[in-house]
Ligand SMILES: *[C@@H]1O[C@H](CO)[C@@H](O)[C@H](O)[C@H]1NC(C)=O
Ligand SMILES: *[C@@H]1O[C@H](CO)[C@@H](O)[C@H](O)[C@H]1NC(C)=O
Ligand SMILES: *[C@@H]1O[C@H](CO)[C@@H](O)[C@H](O)[C@H]1NC(C)=O
């Protein structure tokens with residue numbers, strides 16, 4: 001309807017949009033910041049919310065160990081196999097490349113045999129705790145899009161805390177506690193992410209799921225990003241609109257997945273038994289073969305490109321924004337306050353571009369934004385029509401608050417506060433349409449996947 005009036009140069013969007021017309025538009029890719037369209041007034045730019053692709057972020061980090069001399073091999077030492085105290089023929093020697101285990105080996109390409117790994121000195125000063133901080137710094141805000149996965153070469157630690165910073169390492173908050181015995185180690189009841197819900201998703205938990213006591217042959221520790229997304233987007237992350245809507249409105253939720261630094265605090269190595277074998281302390285140490293961190297530069301939905309230059313990540317800002325995260329308006333484009341882009345409405349979102357300052361052009365800017373029509377709201381006094389705000393979150397079902405007067409609803413919802421299912425209003429709710437998602441394998445979905453050259457409907 002609306003779109004068919006335009007002939008877009010960016011054929012993809014036109015095709016996708018018209019293909020998707022019969023279905024609610026439940027997802028977007030946000031991989032284009034603007035396209036040129038033809039209107040009755042000629043060629044104009046159409047701006048939309050955009051973000052960089054999610055990628056392997058370990059390529060861009062700096063790693064720092066505390067204490068700095070904790071890596072094994074200086075002086076050379078032998079260590080024993082955890083499970084067998086009499087197998088002590090392994091050597092660590094920092095001055096011999098084949099026998100050294102420097103921190104870089106946590107981030108090199110894995111998949112060969114044997115794996116390469118960082119290793120700490122052994123616990124020779126027992127009972128003094130053997131503790132190591134591994135700090136990963138990006139000097140840039142990034143948004144996590146997939147699980148953090150840490151692979152241990154020997155046993156997984158008995159006690160560990162994953163911490164995060166949002167202010168380049170000035171302050172730290174715990175992200176998750178890991179222990180063989182949470183109550184004993186941290187005075188916390190053990191929980192798993194599966195015990196959480198939409199309402200408790202931000203709770204910081206202690207988990208025993210990844211400790212030595214359980215499946216001893218597993219070497220992996222997760223911080224579960226996807227399980228947390230699933231509370232909003234469903235178990236197969238199909239209803240991304242709902243997640244995006246929630247991320248749009250709830251700053252706390254968005255910040256939860258945002259970091260500038262991560263810190264792995266190793267507090268007690270794997271012991272594997274109740275008592276520490278004091279005669280064979282060379283059995284105890286930390287060794288990590290791989291750390292996976294997937295995410296994207298946070299550019300406030302104003303850039304698709306994030307460049308790595310001079311060991312520094314920076315958003316290439318569009319929409320006349322600027323700053324490392326596109327967090328402010330460019331000079332002479334301060335005609336209204338800066339605002340992040342919005343994921344809604346799906347699929348193109350709202351660009352919220354910065355507009356020319358009034359003084360720079362002499363008169364009011366012409367601006368093709370649709371301002372909310374207050375008189376169309378079903379409220380008695382339009383002057384007090386404060387329908388919603390981002391702190392109090394009155395918009396429901398993932399709706400976003402727009403200038404405090406209107407909720408922008410995800411495609412499947414309607415009503416002033418997005419409280420009604422659109423299909424309910426039309427009297428056509430089927431079993432699946434309540435999600436607002438077309439059934440899996442529907443022609444629209446398959447065609448969309450084909451157009452975008454991806455087999456997966458996931459967005460990350
Ligand atoms: C690790 O970092 C924490 C703060 O996050 C600090 O209190 C602790 O002393 C550090 N431990 C080591 C071994 O540097
Ligand atoms: C930003 O400013 C340039 C001129 O510097 C202009 O051509 C462009 O259309 C503007 N973009 C947006 C999104 O307003
Ligand atoms: C605003 O909404 C009212 C009621 O729906 C309508 O009569 C009016 O024409 C609208 N105004 C504009 C500027 O669209």
Ligand SMILES: [Ca+2]
Nearest residue numbers: 105116117289
């Ligand atoms: Ca490795």
